[in-house]
Amino acid sequence: MSVSFCGLDLRHRVINGSGTFDAIAAQRVFGDELYERFPFTAFVSKTITLAPREGNPPPRLWEAQAGLINSIGLPNKGLDRYLSEDLPQLAKLGVPLFTNVMGSTAQELSRLVEACAQFTQITAIELNVSCPNVKTGLDIGADPAQLQKLLSTLRPLTSKPLIVKLTPNASDVPACAQAAESAGADAVSLINTLRASALDPRRAPRASARWLGGGSGGLSGAAIRPVALAQVAAVTERVEIPVIGMGGVQTSRHAQDLIDVGATLVAVGTESFRDPTAAARIALDLDK
Amino acid sequence: MSVSFCGLDLRHRVINGSGTFDAIAAQRVFGDELYERFPFTAFVSKTITLAPREGNPPPRLWEAQAGLINSIGLPNKGLDRYLSEDLPQLAKLGVPLFTNVMGSTAQELSRLVEACAQFTQITAIELNVSCPNVKTGLDIGADPAQLQKLLSTLRPLTSKPLIVKLTPNASDVPACAQAAESAGADAVSLINTLRASALDPRRAPRASARWLGGGSGGLSGAAIRPVALAQVAAVTERVEIPVIGMGGVQTSRHAQDLIDVGATLVAVGTESFRDPTAAARIALDLDK
Amino acid sequence: MVAPFGRRTVQITRSDTVGAYRVLHAADPEGPAPVAGQFAMLQSVERWGGGEDERPYLPRAFSYARFAGGEAQFLLEDVGPGTNRLDELTVGDEMWLLGPLGVGFSAPADGRRALLVGGGVGIAPLVIWQDTLLEQGTQALALLGFRDRARAQAAELLRDARVASDDGSVGHHGLVLDLLQRELDQDAHAVVYACGPAAMLEAVRAECERRKLPAQLALESGMACGFGACFGCVVPSRDGYLRVCVDGPVIDAARLERVDQHAGASP
Amino acid sequence: MVAPFGRRTVQITRSDTVGAYRVLHAADPEGPAPVAGQFAMLQSVERWGGGEDERPYLPRAFSYARFAGGEAQFLLEDVGPGTNRLDELTVGDEMWLLGPLGVGFSAPADGRRALLVGGGVGIAPLVIWQDTLLEQGTQALALLGFRDRARAQAAELLRDARVASDDGSVGHHGLVLDLLQRELDQDAHAVVYACGPAAMLEAVRAECERRKLPAQLALESGMACGFGACFGCVVPSRDGYLRVCVDGPVIDAARLERVDQHAGASP
Ligand SMILES: Cc1cc2nc3c(=O)[nH]c(=O)nc-3n(C[C@H](O)[C@H](O)[C@H](O)COP(=O)(O)OP(=O)(O)OC[C@H]3O[C@@H](n4cnc5c(N)ncnc54)[C@H](O)[C@@H]3O)c2cc1C
Ligand SMILES: Cc1cc2nc3c(=O)[nH]c(=O)nc-3n(C[C@H](O)[C@H](O)[C@H](O)COP(=O)(O)OP(=O)(O)OC[C@H]3O[C@@H](n4cnc5c(N)ncnc54)[C@H](O)[C@@H]3O)c2cc1C
Ligand SMILES: Cc1cc2nc3c(=O)[nH]c(=O)nc-3n(C[C@H](O)[C@H](O)[C@H](O)COP(=O)(O)O)c2cc1C
Ligand SMILES: Cc1cc2nc3c(=O)[nH]c(=O)nc-3n(C[C@H](O)[C@H](O)[C@H](O)COP(=O)(O)O)c2cc1C
Ligand code: FES
């Protein structure tokens, strides 16, 4: 059963969530078996920024009830080294590549999009707009008007499909999706992690030492699945462009729920940590 | 250890979340033992509206992973019968009463606040602003400017403490809290349930029949605890007024986490369904 | 019957397989004896949750099937994660129990006999109700419907039950409603007590309405709390929504226009 | 050693108490033999989760303590919900195993002898490393520190180990670092291999730096995936953050300015 997405013909409906699978590291760990049994029908890169980023200090992880809080902080080599070092390796995966990029200004994002537009190995560009606006502190994607303006700037810069990865920490996620659509986005993806915190279990009594090195983090996994289903359903009701649904998907049933409310593709994130071939299992079960 | 909250002297820090404990029904079920061992240091009513409401059609509940989705729809007898029938009974509980009210316009809310202001049995008024605005579809409490305007209208109507129960489905919850504070709110409470959905497990293949009679619902319980901690921490950093923290509290550890990030009181909701005396257990353990 | 405030720990003293079902015995020395038709909210103390999907999270409702000598009996069918977990409890394991909860059955007035109509695991409250009625010297004929022979074995929990089965493997091949009609055709001076799948309850309700006979229906509904706190368990009635946990589970059929599709036992 | 892609099911063949710890044996006939210092991500197939707080949710990392005849051995201490669940597994129970993962130890060059410094449950990778070294004919003296006698019993897993204990109940009353210093004072032509609590690792690192001795430290860190996917397990190094799961767990001490407080075994 092949699936059409933004003009692509994909073998099945399951991809990875950005930042939850490092295909290059995985190749070192699992060898060529990774290529032979690559679980995703398209591969989404970690978020890439213009300049290299170290990411947040440890600890970066906290296990919650049926969920994971991460405060990774988007470590990456920066655009140049991604394009020169990683892209040639990722091209060997044999599936379409979606490059996920983030910038805190329209200028930064423009440069990222323009650069990606040059590379034939990159099939589509995913914009991570869950990045805090330096001025307001809010995610740059949380305000529909701002998002529409941003997209209008970026749209002319490439003919590749532009996927907007919406922030779930917004009052009106469907309005953000509509704004993206009206400004020419080819697809939207959601949900990213929900803002979440944890305290150091070994802190002194009545102290509030934050556990995560980044101060706070994002919740993913099973715990957020009902929120993801609601947001995906609300968005598919309001836009015509295809939707990539994600958030807590662990089984084909969960994937089917997202598809049944209108998602075209489904992404698996945290579940790959528990089961690195989860996406393959889910794709297989979906076909049954 | 007594606790001061909005000029009240409370025996401990644990109250109920609105809509998660019906003291009148509980008295019928558990008899006078309920009074003798009343678990909450103050009692918060279900949300009361001007006109009676039937609530949503069943099914109203869905069990999620470590959480509960409800689509109750705020059934209640309406203001008049609440004041004449319920209030005299609730007064027998022997703890301060917080009456939670909701209206979809400033006018409705004004009438509710004015009416409550007349009753000495009511200690404080909690405003549920997680109610969709008829025009925008967004929660009326999701926009700081609107919320500030609303509060400015309501503040002069009563000298009782006004608690604003913030909506968690907002881009900028701390800004909403600040808006409430600046317009004279005496306290804020959070978090209410996160928007969530579920599908009918027995639906036809590839159909999307919503499970909940209300179309979608709100997620509560353990699954939302890390989100609650993050929102409470973000709010206490930005306001001086006391904060009532809630969301997935099941043990004194969870309550202590909220207190450690600055909450004055803690509310228990869903956990009371699993253990009706949970709040008493938590209050006791907190003191240890 | 008023319930103690708070869930209490009870220990499993016996767990028997009865055909497709399980009868769980739990020592509850402090527990007040329930009225027939009342229920308890149950959850295992250990490992409630952690199955596929991490459910169960909330306690589950079960009718008292018997209560004697400080021991409660529950009849259950493994239909999901909660019943699955309870099903695997063995002697010595502990459960949390909140109860007895809800409104039970009330006895027939004016010398009428009782007709107990049960479907599947819904026969549970009829077991204790028949015990009670027979003790009081009231006639209480049980008419029970099951999907198949394995399930029908539970009919042995009642005295002299007449059985119908969907697949014809035991008793009457067809619906328990057929048995009820036959009985009522012969002697209609009866009160009907029914518990089972929604479709069965609705058929019983409609039949009794047609014949102007009193009927009490023990409903089911997804519950979060069992004591009126969540407003989650409602069913529509002629006077608006009723909370099954505090206004029921036993509801006078006359109060219902029809039995909601979500208000019955798993078929 | 490259790992098969995907978690595989392995069966518990033995579970022994060794003082305060447990040694879990699992049949892994298809599993490639690990290099000493490598680890596996483990989770039980049944009931992973459902304890207090519904955790564990993610798999947990454990060093191979031995691997022979298609059977892997893990040494574990019950410190939380994950280790607690693994601790209660019995013969025939199943685990999911992903591994072998990470970079292991490498043997001393130029005829140096090996000093194996372990603390608490951190001795696990030193067991298999000592086996390997002795087989290769390399001297491998084990210096082990424990909190108390119950924990110190695990020293029996290594050959001729010298022991220190915090409470003085066995061996030297004090730190394992004292034993190391004593050894190095006598013969400093050695490579140090260490695994244990962060404070111990840092002391070992500083000592070796002072003496200009090569040292390999097996670090720990909270992990979500174990195969480089999440970037969650990082520790600071002289060249920025390293992922313990793919750049380690064994890291050349020279790469670290200091051992991060989160990078060691539970003390
Ligand atoms: C008053 C009363 C008395 C009862 N007495 C008995 C009795 O004596 N014996 C007995 O066996 N049962 C009895 N029940 C029914 C029993 O409570 C349910 O069968 C039980 O709750 C099922 O739990 P579960 O976890 O095993 O199954 P669940 O997974 O909860 O499934 C049960 C039903 O819920 C639906 N469902 C599936 N997933 C979900 C979800 N995520 N959230 C919500 N619903 C879902 C399914 O479609 C299924 O029909 C009674 C119920 C009530 C209300
Ligand atoms: C490469 C490597 C090899 C290892 N080898 C071994 C080994 O051979 N034997 C062995 O016994 N252990 C080993 N460990 C450690 C082992 O993985 C941990 O002890 C285990 O993960 C603990 O899990 P738990 O659920 O039992 O405890 P957890 O509850 O996860 O607690 C463990 C630690 O995490 C902290 N913590 C508490 N709550 C949370 C929370 N909600 N989220 C995150 N952290 C929390 C605690 O403070 C505690 O220090 C190794 C670790 C690594 C990285
Ligand atoms: C450890 C981790 C790292 C992530 N990194 C990124 C990232 O770099 N860019 C991004 O857009 N989303 C990132 N995400 C979000 C995921 O892509 C996904 O939206 C989210 O985790 C929800 O899906 P899940 O519940 O299946 O994990 C990350 C999530 C996790 C858990
Ligand atoms: C069944 C149910 C009904 C609720 N009804 C109300 C309500 O009427 N008014 C309100 O402000 N909040 C209501 N809430 C929200 C709770 O008060 C609380 O904010 C939320 O459930 C989070 O806390 P918890 O995780 O401890 O349940 C309700 C929650 C539940 C689960
Ligand atoms: S189950 Fe909660 S009100 Fe009935």
Ligand code: FES
């Ligand atoms: S544990 Fe995920 S990157 Fe190391």
